[in-house]
Every structure is written in C-alpha cells, then in structure tokens.
Amino acid sequence: MKEGREVLPYGMREIDGKRVIAVQTRTWRGEHYQVALYFIDDDGSDRCAAEVIRTDYYAITTTHLLELNERDRIRRCSAPSTASSTNPCLIGTRPNA
Numbered sequence: 001m002k003e004g005r006e007v008l009p010y011g012m013r014e015i016d017g018k019r020v021i022a023v024q025t026r027t028w029r030g031e032h033y034q035v036a037l038y039f040i041d042d043d044g045s046d047r048c049a050a051e052v053i054r055t056d057y058y059a060i061t062t063t064h065l066l067e068l069n070e071r072d073r074i075r076r077c078s079a080p081s082t083a084s085s086t087n088p089c090l091i092g093t094r095p096n097a
Helices: 062-071
Strands: 004-015 018-030 034-041 050-060 075-076 091-093
Touching: none
Parallel strands: none
Antiparallel strands: 004 018, 018 034, 034 050, 075 091
C-alpha cells in the first residue's frame, strides 16, 4: 500500500501575455489516490490567480486487472505492443450473454 504525497511539475506556457504554470499533486491512500492539477496565472503583477481541478483514482496493476477480467469472463485480453508500461492499454472481448 502506498502512502504520502507527490508533486509533479507540468511546465510553464505563455498564454495571452500571461505565464501559466501547471503543477500536479498526488495524495496516496493505499490503493486510492487523489490527483490535483493546479493552474497558476501570472500576469507580472504582485498577485497571481490559481485554479485547481481534483479527481480520485483507484491504482490497479495490470496483473490485477487481468485477474478481474478473467473473473468476469472477459476473454482474449492483450496489451498491444504500442502500449507503454506507464500507460498500458488492455483489449478484451466478452462473449454474448
């Protein structure tokens, strides 16, 4: 089980004359984690504006997902060779009920 927090800088862009800085945080609670993506607008003055978007995820390994697919009778599961190890893509079929 994973616990703790991570901060991941996303980068900075110039949009409409303002610097927009994006930073992601992940707060882990076992197999679940919350992702917050912060957008900071800096127009060069002594104040800036910020907005945050949050969502929750369930972290699951590819092996566990394949086990769940087998349990739920999803067959011919595979991971195409174009999928990466950090962003796997699984394809499976379910027989007609």
